[in-house]
Amino acid sequence: MTQEVTLEKRGDITVVYINRPDRKNAMSQTMWHGLDACLDELADSSARAVVITGQGESFCTGMDLQFDNPMIATFQQAISEKDADIARTLLYELRGILAKVETLPMPTIAAINGLAYGGGAELTLACDMRVMEKEATLSFSETRLGLMPDLGGTVRLIELLGHGRAMDLMCTARDISAEEGLQLGLINRVAIKGGALQTALDLATKIATNGPLAIREIKSVALAMRQRQAAMDTETEAAVRCILSDDSVEGIMAFLRKRPPDFKGTA
Numbered sequence: 001m002t003q004e005v006t007l008e009k010r011g012d013i014t015v016v017y018i019n020r021p022d023r024k025n026a027m028s029q030t031m032w033h034g035l036d037a038c039l040d041e042l043a044d045s046s047a048r049a050v051v052i053t054g055q056g057e058s059f060c061t062g063m064d065l066q067f068d069n070p071m072i073a074t075f076q077q078a079i080s081e082k083d084a085d086i087a088r089t090l091l092y093e094l095r096g097i098l099a100k101v102e103t104l105p106m107p108t109i110a111a112i113n114g115l116a117y118g119g120g121a122e123l124t125l126a127c128d129m130r131v132m133e134k135e136a137t138l139s140f141s142e143t144r145l146g147l148m149p150d151l152g153g154t155v156r157l158i159e160l161l162g163h164g165r166a167m168d169l170m171c172t173a174r175d176i177s178a179e180e181g182l183q184l185g186l187i188n189r190v191a192i193k194g195g196a197l198q199t200a201l202d203l204a205t206k207i208a209t210n211g212p213l214a215i216r217e218i219k220s221v222a223l224a225m226r227q228r229q230a231a232m233d234t235e236t237e238a239a240v241r242c243i244l245s246d247d248s249v250e251g252i253m254a255f256l257r258k259r260p261p262d263f264k265g266t267a
Contacts, residue, residue, distance in 0.1 A: 005034030007041070012048040012208040013201060021056025026064035027119050029071045032097060039100040048212050049204035050104060052127060053111035053197050054120075062118025062141065065252055079249060087243045091236050094119075095151045101126040102152075103223060105216050107207055111200035112178075112187075117141045122153035125160065128219070131189040131200040132178040138186075143173045145255055146247030146263055150239030155231045161185060241267065 008015040016038055018025040025031075042050055054060055065072060071090065078086035101108060101123065110116075110124035112132040118141045124130050132138065140157065142148050149157065149170060157166040165184055169176060181187035191199035207215060242248055247263045254261035 004031040005038050013204045014047040014050050016052045018054045018060050024058040024061040025054040026061045028064045028069045036097050048208035050108045051200045058114040059112045059116040060120030061115050062120050082244050084240045087240045098126040098151050109200045111196040112136050113196040122151045125156040129188045132187045133191045133196045134178050135193050138176045140170045141173045146251030147242050154235045
């Protein structure tokens with residue numbers, strides 16, 4: 001386990017902290033590995049509920065696109081060599097980690113305490129429930145970079161909100177407020193500023209007072225209803241095509257140079 005992801009046990013509840021506040025909790029390779037290790041520990045734990053949140057003023061702003069993130073070198077190699085296998089392997093690895101979040105045997109709650117963009121927004125979808133501070137912002141922002149939600153997010157969002165609403169949020173990549181998220185059914189509770197963690201803990205405590213076997217069995221039934229491997233694989237192949245496109249190069253360079261992208265829609 002690394003210091004970029006830490007666990008805190010609060011009685012029957014375990015809190016997972018993403019701990020890169022200096023980078024707005026953007027996802028580095030070390031962070032992903034730390035999250036993976038935490039999830040393996042939680043899968044065998046007696047926790048009755050798990051809360052995932054970010055340290056500082058952000059929940060998680062998606063993949064860290066700075067060049068000191070080793071995953072970016074892998075990404076660049078896939079693009080420069082037009083190697084679908086490299087991109088596919090990376091996506092399956094990261095998708096597998098979010099699948100571990102989703103398949104934990106106990107209920108999981110995302111406490112969205114600030115920005116939740118891209119992969120960070122997808123992480124919230126892998127949780128069973130979401131609590132969001134009134135001033136926080138959530139966005140499926142990948143299309144701004146010429147990419148798409150590629151860690152299961154496309155499938156999960158359509159499952160959660162239905163086709164039309166999910167398409168709106170993904171294709172516009174617009175910012176979603178807590179109030180709109182609650183109205184759409186994306187968010188379960190709205191918290192005051194600085195209150196996401198406490199609101200999530202209150203919800204987790206209420207869950208933890210009920211029969212633990214019954215709660216875990218409810219979770220197992222909920223997971224059994226999700227027969228969507230083919231859709232997930234289709235998402236991955238679509239995402240690989242986006243990654244290898246000229247648009248992804250343009251989108252990422254525009255983001256790093258803080259200028260509007262000039263997309264051509266070409267592979």
